[in-house]
Each structure stands twice: as C-alpha cells, then as structure tokens.
Amino acid sequence: MKSLNSIISEIRIKEDKVSRETSHLIDEAYQMTLYLKELLHTTREYVLKEGFKNETEEIEFFRDIKPQILGQLIYYNKVFKIETVCPVKEGKMYQKFFMSQLQELKQEFKEHICVPHFYRYYRSGRSDRDQEYFTRGKINYRDGLNSYVFEIDHQFSTYYDSKVARIMANELIYAYLITKINPEEPSSTLLHSGESTKDIFWTDSKNALIELIYALYAAGVISHGKIGIRKITLVFQILFRIPLGDIHHSFHRMKDRAGSRTSFLDHLKLSLEQYMDKGL
Structure with a gap:
C-alpha cells in the first residue's frame, strides 16, 4: 500500500x-x-x-x-x-x-x-x-x-x-x-481583520511572489505538504491583496528564463546574508 x-x-x-x-x-x-x-x-x-x-x-x-x-x-x-x-x-x-x-x-x-x-x-x-x-x-x-x-x-x-x-x-x-x-480583492470577502492589515501589501513583482509560493509548495513546508498550490496561492492573494492570475503558466515560463531561474530566491538569500553580516 x-x-x-x-x-x-x-x-x-x-x-x-x-x-x-x-x-x-x-x-x-x-x-x-x-x-x-x-x-x-x-x-x-x-x-x-x-x-x-x-x-x-x-x-x-x-x-x-x-x-x-x-x-x-x-x-x-x-x-x-x-x-x-x-x-x-x-x-x-x-x-x-x-x-x-x-x-x-x-x-x-x-x-x-x-x-x-x-x-x-x-x-x-x-x-x-x-x-x-x-x-x-x-x-x-x-x-x-x-x-x-x-x-x-x-x-x-x-x-x-x-x-x-x-x-x-x-x-x-x-x-x-x-x-x-472577487479576484482583485479576495481579502474583502474572506478577511475581516479591520485596519491592522491595510498596510500589508506586496511591493515586488507578481512573478517574484509566485516564485516564493512555488518554493514553499515544493519544499512541503505548509501543512506538511498536504495542500495544493491553488490553496497556498489563495492565502497569499488574501494576505497581500494581489490577484496572481494563472500561476501555473507564469511558473512554467520561469523555468525557461535565461540565467538564474530562481532570481527572487537568490535575492532573498543574498539580502539575508547581508543583514546577518551587519551584526558582526
């Protein structure tokens, strides 16, 4: 079995x-x-x-x-x-x-x-x-x-x-x-958290967020990997009030990028290492 x-x-x-x-x-x-x-x-x-x-x-x-x-x-x-x-x-x-x-x-x-x-x-x-x-x-x-x-x-x-x-x-x-x-503002339908979350929004590109979502999905670090990519994506759309559209095709276009296929994740790693070095 x-x-x-x-x-x-x-x-x-x-x-x-x-x-x-x-x-x-x-x-x-x-x-x-x-x-x-x-x-x-x-x-x-x-x-x-x-x-x-x-x-x-x-x-x-x-x-x-x-x-x-x-x-x-x-x-x-x-x-x-x-x-x-x-x-x-x-x-x-x-x-x-x-x-x-x-x-x-x-x-x-x-x-x-x-x-x-x-x-x-x-x-x-x-x-x-x-x-x-x-x-x-x-x-x-x-x-x-x-x-x-x-x-x-x-x-x-x-x-x-x-x-x-x-x-x-x-x-x-x-x-x-x-x-x-409500693809433009899913949070208005699902969240009722008042003023406290209005200043939380995504300021990088949609492709950067999709790259992050797929990385979390591929690593199986959300709900022990037991939920699908669509549900994880919905959570991020709600949190950041951003419509991501057809994430599957956006992701597969990323796979054909010239240079690094994980440019956003590379940027995160570099930023974190630089931040760590500040405290040395």
Missing part, C-alpha cells in the same frame, strides 16, 4: 504536468478528473485484492489516503462542470453566476457535509473513534445518515471516508469560487 505522502506526490506531479500541457482550466480539470478516476479505480482493485496488513493500515487508508484521491476528484469534476456552463467571461452576469454557485456550495455543505458529531470530531483532530469511523462494517445507522450510505461500495468505503473527501473538496471549491467572484 502506498503511503499518503507518495499519493500526494503523485497527484502533485500529475497536476504540474497537466498544467504545463493545457492552456485552459477546463482542459486541466477534465484531464485531472480522468486521471483521478483511474487512480481511484486502481487503488480499489489493489485494496480488494491485497487487503490490509492490520487495522492501523486500514484506518490510515480510509482516513487519509482515499479521501485525498476522492476529494481531489470531486473538486476537479466540479470545476469542470462549473467552467463548462459559465455563461460569459466577465461582467455582472459572470459575477452573479459564481455567486449562485457559492450559495449552492453552502447549501450542499449544510445538507451533506456538516454532520455535527463527525464534523466536530474531524475538525478537532481527534482519533479516539477512528476504529468506528474508518474501518469497514462499522456503520451505525442510528446516527441518521444521508441516504447515499445505501449506495456506497461497502468493500471500499466506511461512509465516513467519503465525508472527509467532501470536506476536502468543499474547501478547494470554496477557494476556487472566491477567486472567481
């Missing part, structure tokens, strides 16, 4: 490859949907054939590994569906369309994702009931579960692994919709 880090790494490598080879988000979302669907299928075949060495491995798979694949699959499939029915490219109708999609997402969260007892358990990082939630054959129908519990593959699902996947997908879709609704 592949580890969580191995699965995440595979998906990240595929995302980067697809983003290089596609020019539109629709194409990227479609190709990633096909890839993740196949990855989920081959993972299911492996599980049904090989099983798990012990209960600990089974819990890790249904709590961490499968939700990573399924969550990304739900996300990319949703992005594809939204992008292919978007009525226009800009203007009030465009804004209204994505606002309606956000409202639908909130309603779906209330109806299908926010099961109070499990959502609190998952969000708090607890593990004392993992055996109940993430091993097969332990579904408690007295909890009043959603009806799709009767449609799941009980050999390849504990029901709650799908809940985790939907939580992950919900966060990714939310971030995507927010940047669509």
Whole structure:
C-alpha cells in the first residue's frame, strides 16, 4: 500500500504536468478528473485484492489516503462542470453566476457535509473513534445518515471516508469560487481583520511572489505538504491583496528564463546574508 505522502506526490506531479500541457482550466480539470478516476479505480482493485496488513493500515487508508484521491476528484469534476456552463467571461452576469454557485456550495455543505458529531470530531483532530469511523462494517445507522450510505461500495468505503473527501473538496471549491467572484480583492470577502492589515501589501513583482509560493509548495513546508498550490496561492492573494492570475503558466515560463531561474530566491538569500553580516 502506498503511503499518503507518495499519493500526494503523485497527484502533485500529475497536476504540474497537466498544467504545463493545457492552456485552459477546463482542459486541466477534465484531464485531472480522468486521471483521478483511474487512480481511484486502481487503488480499489489493489485494496480488494491485497487487503490490509492490520487495522492501523486500514484506518490510515480510509482516513487519509482515499479521501485525498476522492476529494481531489470531486473538486476537479466540479470545476469542470462549473467552467463548462459559465455563461460569459466577465461582467455582472459572470459575477452573479459564481455567486449562485457559492450559495449552492453552502447549501450542499449544510445538507451533506456538516454532520455535527463527525464534523466536530474531524475538525478537532481527534482519533479516539477512528476504529468506528474508518474501518469497514462499522456503520451505525442510528446516527441518521444521508441516504447515499445505501449506495456506497461497502468493500471500499466506511461512509465516513467519503465525508472527509467532501470536506476536502468543499474547501478547494470554496477557494476556487472566491477567486472567481472577487479576484482583485479576495481579502474583502474572506478577511475581516479591520485596519491592522491595510498596510500589508506586496511591493515586488507578481512573478517574484509566485516564485516564493512555488518554493514553499515544493519544499512541503505548509501543512506538511498536504495542500495544493491553488490553496497556498489563495492565502497569499488574501494576505497581500494581489490577484496572481494563472500561476501555473507564469511558473512554467520561469523555468525557461535565461540565467538564474530562481532570481527572487537568490535575492532573498543574498539580502539575508547581508543583514546577518551587519551584526558582526
């Protein structure tokens, strides 16, 4: 059985490859949907054939590994569906369309994702009931579960692994919709921190910030490397109130730079060393 880090790494490598080879988000979302669907299928075949060495491995798979694949699959499939029915490219109708999609997402969260007892358990990082939630054959129908519990593959699902996947997908879709609704000032939608952050803004080029974001992403130093580049980018857009646009293609243009491909990071290193030398 592949580890969580191995699965995440595979998906990240595929995302980067697809983003290089596609020019539109629709194409990227479609190709990633096909890839993740196949990855989920081959993972299911492996599980049904090989099983798990012990209960600990089974819990890790249904709590961490499968939700990573399924969550990304739900996300990319949703992005594809939204992008292919978007009525226009800009203007009030465009804004209204994505606002309606956000409202639908909130309603779906209330109806299908926010099961109070499990959502609190998952969000708090607890593990004392993992055996109940993430091993097969332990579904408690007295909890009043959603009806799709009767449609799941009980050999390849504990029901709650799908809940985790939907939580992950919900966060990714939310971030995507927010940047669509208000790309120029995402902070006004997500942050309510008052006057204290108004003097914080990015004063170098957008490419410099993208270089920094990719360096942090590649090093896996944010959330143990478990979140994607789009979500990290959203955080920086919010913090610095700057729209970064299509970061994938900006990054891949950097790879073909003449001279140093990491000019901004080189500048940071030099600046820090000079600052350190001042205190000698």
